[in-house]
Amino acid sequence: MTKTILRALAGETLPTPPIWMMRQAGRYLPEYRATRAQAGDFLSLCYNPELAAEVTLQPIRRYGFDAAILFADILLVPQALGADLWFVTGEGPRLSTITDQAGVDALKPTDAIHDTLNPVYETVRILSRELPPETTLIGFAGAPWTVATYMIAGRGTKDQGPAHALRTGALEVFDALIDRITDATIEYLSMQIKAGAEVVKIFDSWAGSLKGDAFAKYALAPTKRIIDALKARHPGIPVIAFPREGGENYIGFHKSSGADCVALDDSVTPEWAAANVQTDGCVQGNLASRHMVTGGQELVDETRKIVGAFKNGPHIFNLGHGITPDADPENVALMIETVRNFKP
Numbered sequence: 001m002t003k004t005i006l007r008a009l010a011g012e013t014l015p016t017p018p019i020w021m022m023r024q025a026g027r028y029l030p031e032y033r034a035t036r037a038q039a040g041d042f043l044s045l046c047y048n049p050e051l052a053a054e055v056t057l058q059p060i061r062r063y064g065f066d067a068a069i070l071f072a073d074i075l076l077v078p079q080a081l082g083a084d085l086w087f088v089t090g091e092g093p094r095l096s097t098i099t100d101q102a103g104v105d106a107l108k109p110t111d112a113i114h115d116t117l118n119p120v121y122e123t124v125r126i127l128s129r130e131l132p133p134e135t136t137l138i139g140f141a142g143a144p145w146t147v148a149t150y151m152i153a154g155r156g157t158k159d160q161g162p163a164h165a166l167r168t169g170a171l172e173v174f175d176a177l178i179d180r181i182t183d184a185t186i187e188y189l190s191m192q193i194k195a196g197a198e199v200v201k202i203f204d205s206w207a208g209s210l211k212g213d214a215f216a217k218y219a220l221a222p223t224k225r226i227i228d229a230l231k232a233r234h235p236g237i238p239v240i241a242f243p244r245e246g247g248e249n250y251i252g253f254h255k256s257s258g259a260d261c262v263a264l265d266d267s268v269t270p271e272w273a274a275a276n277v278q279t280d281g282c283v284q285g286n287l288a289s290r291h292m293v294t295g296g297q298e299l300v301d302e303t304r305k306i307v308g309a310f311k312n313g314p315h316i317f318n319l320g321h322g323i324t325p326d327a328d329p330e331n332v333a334l335m336i337e338t339v340r341n342f343k344p
């Protein structure tokens with residue numbers, strides 16, 4: 001029988017939505033913290049296929065999620081293109097910055113990315129052997145805009161100011177960088193699919209800071225170019241797009257991008273999204289991550305509200321963004337139980 005996530009992605013309305021969770025392998029789990037300590041730092045874990053596969057499997061063993069997401073990071077692509085990358089504990093990622101054409105020209109050729117990324121493909125191969133037969137394996141990459149914001153600023157930024165400054169001040173440099181990331185992302189995701197990823201997800205975490213024409217040009221167009229290329233090479237491969245905080249731009253995104261599923265953050269209500277987005281295909285989301293910290297009756301009520309609002313169309317249950325390190329693992333169990341026991 002076809003896996004539940006693949007059925008939802010194909011447009012089927014299921015009596016119980018399949019469920020997984022962004023950042024399901026992460027610091028809220030004691031077993032993750034133990035394996036990460038064994039690996040050393042975060043990047044050593046990403047590039048260690050056995051341990052990366054182990055942390056991917058941990059939330060599947062503990063909770064029986066319907067999907068496993070490859071353990072890696074969106075910033076491995078810039079690193080594979082030649083950027084320096086390191087993580088500062090308690091602060092987040094740091095990268096060497098790109099501010100001009102010379103910086104773009106200094107990036108490695110697209111073909112060279114696999115020299116760095118080969119361990120990730122090995123993680124995918126291990127997982128496709130070891131996952132339970134009912135669990136779907138999701139590969140992923142960052143969308144070019146979001147990845148570019150980190151490559152330009154050299155770190156996470158609240159308003160993506162440096163990237164906006166480059167796209168308005170040096171359009172040709174910015175466009176060249178977006179093209180280079182898009183090309184690399186196509187090859188990276190294509191290799192994940194060859195290694196056994198059954199679905200791929202494109203994370204555009206900072207899409208919400210692009211408005212109007214800029215959203216069409218830098219959130220939609222590069223994502224569409226990736227999806228078109230992947231579907232041409234791997235017919236039928238399902239794609240989940242996550243233009244986070246897309247707001248009104250979520251409307252029509254299935255059709256304009258070619259994505260099989262649009263993932264929703266929690267700034268839109270499920271009622272609105274059922275009426276305006278789910279009409280075009282599968283949606284994923286969108287419980288606020290804070291419920292994994294706070295729990296209780298509010299978690300149960302909000303979970304039921306989301307399952308109820310999306311029950312007449314294809315839906316994959318998820319959070320609206322990643323689970324945070326301060327979450328209580330018991331609350332995750334309560335969310336899953338609420339979804340699976342839902343009766344309208």
Ligand code: CP3
Pocket residue numbers: 021022023024025026027036042069070071072073074075091092093140156203205322
């Ligand atoms: O979801 C999963 O379980 C799969 C693995 C995954 C990670 N990062 C592991 C990770 C995925 C899909 C990502 C995506 C990612 N990485 C995004 C897009 C999604 C989003 O959250 O908006 C972004 C923007 C990044 C970049 C990144 N990686 C940042 C900003 C940080 C630091 C913030 C933080 O949470 O500490 C990371 C680190 C990171 N990536 C961790 C994990 C489990 C925590 C690192 C640790 O163990 O210390």
